[in-house]
Structures are given as C-alpha cells and as structure tokens.
Amino acid sequence: MGDGTYRTPVLNADWSDPDLLRVGDDFYLTASSFGRAPGLPLPHSRDLVNWRLVGHALPRLEPAHEFRTPRHDCGVWAPSLRHHYGWLWISAPAGGVQTGWQGAFRSPGFFGPYEERIVLEQGDTDVDGPHQGGWVRTPAGEDWFAHFQARGAYGRVVHLQLMRRGSDGWPVIGNEGVPVAVHRKPDLPRQPPSAPATDDDFPGGRFGRQWQWTANPLPSSRLRSSRGDPHDGWATQLSGDGLRLTCVRTADAHDLRKLPNVLTQRLPGAPATVEVELRLDSEEPGARAGLAVLGDAFSWIGLQRGRDGSVQLVHRFDESVAMGAPPTPSGQWGKERDAAHARLAPGGRARLWIEIGRGARCRFSYDTGDGRRPSGPVFAATPWRWVGALIGLVALAPVGAGHAGAATFTRFRGTAAGSASLSAPASTSA
Known part of the structure; x- marks a missing residue:
C-alpha cells in the first residue's frame, strides 16, 4: 500500500486451494483449475504480495476424451507443490468451506502417531472458513501461510498470514490463530506493484x-x-x-x-x-x-x-x-x-x-x-x-x-x- 504494509486478499479472484513453494529468492503459487485448459496456473512473486502469472503446468487435461466438453467442477484441484522443524506435517481443512478451519497434524515419523491442533479459524473477523492453503519460509527465516476464503461468485480468494513457531513448536498463524486484514509486508526486497493481468490487446x-x-x-x-x-x-x-x-x-x-x-x-x-x-x-x-x-x-x-x-x-x-x-x-x-x-x-x-x-x-x-x-x-x-x-x-x-x-x-x-x-x-x- 506504499507504506510497508499490505492488505489481504493478495490475489482477489478465484485462485482456490493455493499452495506455495520458494526457490531461492522466488516464490511460486499454484491453485486449482478444475475443468479449464490450460490448467494449474503458476503465479510468481518476489515478496509474497505482488504476483504475476507466468504460465500453467498442464497444457491439456487428461484423459482427453473426458474433457472434450466442459466439466466445471471436475478436473484438477487441491494441488501441492513438507518437512519443517524436524517434523512431518499434514495441513488439512475441516468443518466445511464456509464455516471451516485449518487443522495441523504432526509426527516425528511417517507412520505416526500424529498430534493435532486447530491453527487458523475465523474468530471475530469477516474471513469465514479460512483454510486449505500452503506454508512457505522466506530466506530471512520468516514463515508465511497463504489460504483461501470462499466468496460466492468471486470464487476462492487468496489471503496471506504471518506464521510463527510457538513455544511448543506448533505454528501460530495470523493474530494468535485468527486472520488479519492488514499487516507489514514480508522481509523481502521491495518490489513494484503487480497483479495477474486482465487487459489484452491480442x-x-x-x-x-x-x-x-x-x-x-x-x-x-x-x-x-x-x-x-x-x-x-x-x-x-x-x-x-x-x-x-x-x-x-x-x-x-x-x-x-x-x-x-x-x-x-x-x-x-x-x-x-x-x-x-x-x-x-x-x-x-x-x-x-x-x-x-x-x-x-x-x-x-x-x-x-x-x-x-x-x-x-x-x-x-x-x-x-x-x-x-x-x-x-x-x-x-x-x-x-x-x-x-x-x-x-x-x-x-x-x-x-x-x-x-x-x-x-x-x-x-x-x-x-x-x-x-x-x-x-x-x-x-x-x-x-x-x-x-x-x-x-x-x-x-x-x-x-x-x-x-x-x-x-x-x-x-x-x-x-x-x-x-x-x-x-x-x-x-x-
């Protein structure tokens, strides 16, 4: 916003089920694309706030004969681009799209046993059903969590929340497990404002x-x-x-x-x-x-x-x-x-x-x-x-x-x- 802060959502359109990955100084996000082609969009960012669409992972949907005609709620969804703090983590939504929350499960080994905890929920905010997202760490060691919020005809917009490790090792997302609307930007090099393109001169x-x-x-x-x-x-x-x-x-x-x-x-x-x-x-x-x-x-x-x-x-x-x-x-x-x-x-x-x-x-x-x-x-x-x-x-x-x-x-x-x-x-x- 020009003062070192940002306002969520950072992707204010239908980018449902986001997941994040950092490669060096670059961040990549992918999201569900369901029955549209090309599929699995790939937005890129240097600061987690300003994003630019750089391509798609799937040129066509398979099996091809199933997608000769529109299948709007089928296709590809909930993609994943995770081993943190020596634990194996499973991050999973629960409670429904409009009323749900983000749960976390952790275990020192693949076969468990797993502990569980709710790490993000609506609280007293207007961000209903905050869940189903991705965890990423910056070069400076900050943890951030991108998640969606279902907004009817607008689809599932993407929010960005600061995430820290609590004294007991569990992630604490947003303001003590509740989404924030405005926050300081990630500790990353300053970037010019950008957003996925809409205009086209063809x-x-x-x-x-x-x-x-x-x-x-x-x-x-x-x-x-x-x-x-x-x-x-x-x-x-x-x-x-x-x-x-x-x-x-x-x-x-x-x-x-x-x-x-x-x-x-x-x-x-x-x-x-x-x-x-x-x-x-x-x-x-x-x-x-x-x-x-x-x-x-x-x-x-x-x-x-x-x-x-x-x-x-x-x-x-x-x-x-x-x-x-x-x-x-x-x-x-x-x-x-x-x-x-x-x-x-x-x-x-x-x-x-x-x-x-x-x-x-x-x-x-x-x-x-x-x-x-x-x-x-x-x-x-x-x-x-x-x-x-x-x-x-x-x-x-x-x-x-x-x-x-x-x-x-x-x-x-x-x-x-x-x-x-x-x-x-x-x-x-x-």
Whole structure:
C-alpha cells in the first residue's frame, strides 16, 4: 500500500486451494483449475504480495476424451507443490468451506502417531472458513501461510498470514490463530506493484496467459480456417492485432455452460468494469458473438446475424440449474432468454461493457455508434459448486455445413471502480 504494509486478499479472484513453494529468492503459487485448459496456473512473486502469472503446468487435461466438453467442477484441484522443524506435517481443512478451519497434524515419523491442533479459524473477523492453503519460509527465516476464503461468485480468494513457531513448536498463524486484514509486508526486497493481468490487446491475434478455454481446445492439426490460417484453440492467429474467434457450429448455442469454446478469465474480486470491442465478421444467419458472465447462471451481450443479413445487438441470459435436476423434455438443462429487446447494430460492430458491482451484481451496456446505453436488468453472477464465475468471450453458429466465419475482439480492458486498469497488458500465451 506504499507504506510497508499490505492488505489481504493478495490475489482477489478465484485462485482456490493455493499452495506455495520458494526457490531461492522466488516464490511460486499454484491453485486449482478444475475443468479449464490450460490448467494449474503458476503465479510468481518476489515478496509474497505482488504476483504475476507466468504460465500453467498442464497444457491439456487428461484423459482427453473426458474433457472434450466442459466439466466445471471436475478436473484438477487441491494441488501441492513438507518437512519443517524436524517434523512431518499434514495441513488439512475441516468443518466445511464456509464455516471451516485449518487443522495441523504432526509426527516425528511417517507412520505416526500424529498430534493435532486447530491453527487458523475465523474468530471475530469477516474471513469465514479460512483454510486449505500452503506454508512457505522466506530466506530471512520468516514463515508465511497463504489460504483461501470462499466468496460466492468471486470464487476462492487468496489471503496471506504471518506464521510463527510457538513455544511448543506448533505454528501460530495470523493474530494468535485468527486472520488479519492488514499487516507489514514480508522481509523481502521491495518490489513494484503487480497483479495477474486482465487487459489484452491480442497482439498478432494471440491471447494472454490469463485466458483459459472451458474445456480442452481442439488439436492444432484439426484447426484450419477457410483461409488456412493457424489456430490456438478456436482462435485464428493473425498478423495484426485482434482476437479472431471462429464461430463454432453447435447444437448447444443457447446454453453457454455446455460449450468448450468459451475463452474465459476470472471474475474480478472487487467492483470493476470489463469492456471489449467486437466486430461480427460471419455472414452466416444465426452466427453470434459476445461478452459473457458465465457460472451456474449466465448472461451475455453481443451481436447476431439475422436471416436478412442485418446485425443486431442482443442480450440474453439463463438462470441457475438446480443441482441434480432432470433435463427438460428437449434434453437441455436450460435455454437462454432475452434480457433486453434486440436492436440494429449498423456496421456489425459494438463496444460492450459489464460493470461488476458489490455482491457480483452485473450491469450490461453497449455502444453501437450512437453512445453508450444500458441493457437489461441487473444480473447476479453465480458460482458453480466449487468454481467462481467467469468473464468469457464466445463466438457461435447454428449447426450446418462448412466454415461459419468468425468474430473479432479487440482491446479488452478491466478497470477497477474509481481507478485505473486492474493490470498491465499481459504477455501472450506460448
């Protein structure tokens, strides 16, 4: 915060089940990625407070045939990147995600016996369910503990707590076992402010490391546009700037939850606005593309090609699906409905905004050339069972023969409420 202190959470988005590792002067964190690809994100830090996403450990999910379609609460979770003080330690959560605590077990040998103790719990703070994290030691000999807090649609944000060894050898985390909100920074070299990227200019048609598909992308050998351009997933790589997404033909165009070709990033954990410019290049009747909030419920705003060749601005949504509910007679879990009346979009272009307020309440707006206008009612973002809501870019077309064309997205920006960009533009995926 500029005065030698920091405020938690240090990663204010869905970085669930964090674990930490120090290598020399560098700290690495990994977290659950569930059914998104690439998986197992790898943020890097030099001071445990300022983080930058440097890559992913898993380019694809296996077995591949299980992840051809989205499996949002499946996949990869609770990764581990521990021998301290001559003891073998097991750190384990208990008590449930919203009401739980962090337990510790120790033994001088692998086969026990183990002693146990609660080392972190909510106490009188607003950090409910603080648990399931990682313990790391700095070169100066300080111990720190990173843990998550489940925050509904925002997913599981990451908190950082000082940790010390008590007189009896047990770890004491935070303020005598209770989370702190503000604390002095770790005794590490000063670092410039940083955070995982959100903004993207899509240089050369490539997207940054902050983006993930909702399932395994198609192998590059199967991806060729009508012009023979190379692809990254369903994105065509061009020589200029702008992300060109293929309008994928699908029978599930009315339910974004079932699509593997939604390109997503995490929902910001504090009030913010995301925006992107869109051009619908496809001439296919029914082709559509847009900006979405995707969770157990979803809403999106974008452009759709009409049967008469015109392009309309559309805004649609669908409500949450009750867990275990049977499909509708048509075999669908749900079907989107209009959130606002369609209107013509001359030139097939629009700038799109989603304002994310407190409680993950989202307001949509657009500009098709005559100024920014609000669209539809407030939409409350919802998580899946274990995964927070996502911001997504998508391009679709009805079932049919041949290549259905594409849509081009440019200048994606995320801006914190009342301040500048959430992050600097990202380096592109490799």
